[in-house]
Amino acid sequence: MGTRWRGTTLAAAVALALSPGSAAAQPRPGVTIQTFQFKPMPIEVPAGSKVTFTNQDDITHTVTSGTPESRDGRFSHQLPGKGATATVELTLPGVYPYFCERHRSMRGEIHVK
């Protein structure tokens, strides 16, 4: 009886770990936009990661790659209000600056390792 219980528990634990939506799955790296700031700044992620931006301000922000002085055209997403999200995927290692087009003092960096 005891052996059967342990076996069932182990199988359940493995299934849970392999489930894409499980708590054991790796969380997707994310940047929160709050009080007109990108947090964390910078964010470090492994190559190939998808980074999700979530707007917590009740105003439109953008996540635009490059700097206001030198856009690089890699990505530009509008996040129109609280709760809006956007995801970018960066495959090559490097430092990727980004900013908000509406509030150009808002700047961030993604460090891809």
Place this chain on the structure above:
Amino acid sequence: MTHTFGKFCGAALVAAVLTLSAGPYFDPAQAQSSHAMTAMATSSTKAAGLRSGLNMLFQEHIYLAAAATGAALGGREAEFKAAAGALDANSIAISKAIGSVYGQGAEDAFLPLWRKHIGMVVDYTVGVASNDKAKQDKSVADLIGYTQDFGAFLQSANPNLPKSVVADLVKHHVVTLKAVIDAQASKDQAKTFTTLRTAAGHMQMIADPLAEAIVKQFPDKFGG
């Protein structure tokens, strides 16, 4: 006031607000130290100190802004530069007050946001000085749009400050300051100073709710 000088004033003020980096520091905690020396000091003194400090800074913003726009419209270059410098020092002090409550990141985010509306006021003043109605209209539209950004910032920092309420209060700030600039441009001295008192007095409508919301948010730090 010539068109050229108007443009110069605008550019100079923008340059001034962008390059100045030093200014007085308002720290509610520091402001408390003198109060704390008194035997009658209580925790409610902290809330009062915060409210009076914010009122002082916001009213100073009006008087210095009017000094700068009045000098610009009157073609008094040296006076304008000095007023613009003092106005930016006030902006930095307001940002530090925000930072003393919400941290360095919020301070760093607030300062350019606050300076942005000063740049728009400069644009409006340049539009008035150069009799450029399109520029005036665009500046007013930009300022009205800005009120939404400012409201969103404060709501994000403090949920006790609804965005729409803050935006309306800041809109009234814009309207009352615009009245001062218009009176200055028309060289109506009596109206200049009555509108100036109105504009300065209105800042209490921003400072008081902000102070109250901060006290509500951080009762252990400021509450009585």
